[in-house]
Amino acid sequence: xxxxxxxxxxxxxxxxxxxxxxxxxxxxxxxxxxxxxxxxxxxxxxxxxxxxxxxxxxxxxxxxxxxxxxxxxxxxxxxxxxxxxxxxxxxxxxxxxxxxxxxxxxxxxxxxxxxxxxxxxxxxxxxxxxxxxxxxxxxxxxxxxxxxxxxxxxxxxxxxxxxxxxxxxxxxxxxxxxxxxxxxxxxxxxxxxxxxxxxxxxxxxxxxxxxxxxxxxxxxxxxxxxxxxxxxxxxxxxxxxxxxxxxxxxxxxxxxxxxxxxxxxxx
Numbered sequence: 019x020x021x022x023x024x025x026x027x028x029x030x031x032x033x034x035x036x037x038x039x040x041x042x043x044x045x046x047x048x049x050x051x052x053x054x055x056x057x058x059x060x061x062x063x064x065x066x067x068x069x070x071x072x073x074x075x076x077x078x079x080x081x082x083x084x085x086x087x088x089x090x091x092x093x094x095x096x097x098x099x100x101x102x103x104x105x106x107x108x109x110x111x112x113x114x115x116x117x118x119x120x121x122x123x124x125x126x127x128x129x130x131x132x133x134x135x136x137x138x139x140x141x142x143x144x145x146x147x148x149x150x151x152x153x154x155x156x157x158x159x160x161x162x163x164x165x166x167x168x169x170x171x172x173x174x175x176x177x178x179x180x181x182x183x184x185x186x187x188x189x190x191x192x193x194x195x196x197x198x199x200x201x202x203x204x205x206x207x208x209x210x211x212x213x214x215x216x217x218x219x220x221x222x223x224x225x226x227x228x229x230x231x232x233x234x235x236x237x238x239x240x241x242x243x244x245x246x247x248x249x250x251x252x253x254x255x256x257x258x259x260x261x262x263x264x265x266x267x268x269x270x271x272x273x274x275x276x277x278x279x280x281x282x283x284x285x
Contacts, residue, residue: 146222
């Protein structure tokens with residue numbers, strides 16, 4: 019298992035270095051968002067290849083990680099190709115560009131840092147798959163994790179679809195999205211993301227609790243970043259600047275993360 023994890027880590031490093039070269043050639047970095055999900059799918063697949071006689075449990079974990087990762091990678095890559103460089107990365111790297119060491123900053127602060135975090139967050143899937151050899155059947159806890167994963171997939175996929183349709187309608191320009199799942203949580207996609215990886219962690223725990231418990235920082239960090247760091251918190255700062263009082267009113271009546279019924283509009 020240790021050897022397989024080291025091979026996975028080496029694959030992440032090679033991928034980060036190659037994509038850094040792409041950033042240097044294009045002057046862009048925000049396609050890293052698409053690599054986040056795609057990279058986790060690749061690590062799950064590599065782990066499956068390393069596994070001796072992978073059984074139904076390994077197949078379930080592989081499907082959970084790959085379906086989530088490939089869908090997210092395609093969605094974010096299409097967004098990058100359509101809209102170009104994300105302003106978040108422009109702001110984050112503006113000082114480095116002005117000082118002439120943008121390339122070094124991109125390597126360290128974007129690709130290598132994202133590579134480390136990607137490996138940590140996806141560790142439950144990696145260890146769960148690697149420990150699921152010899153035809154291990156799917157356990158009750160794994161099915162519970164799969165059920166939570168389905169909840170997450172629903173919120174993430176449907177939330178992204180609803181937001182894309184909302185933005186595609188010219189009549190909604192300048193408006194805050196508050197329909198569908200967005201009526202019950204300000205971030206259905208981020209909430210879904212968290213549920214997906216807590217579900218994967220539960221399914222992996224059913225395989226080898228003594229080993230997988232050490233992967234707990236993965237879903238914990240992901241939840242933290244979705245709520246407090248680069249997810250909801252950063253998105254809401256941008257929305258507050260863009261929409262002003264309209265967003266403030268939406269935030270007052272709509273739960274921040276965990277879905278619930280909205281409160282009455284300001285009256």
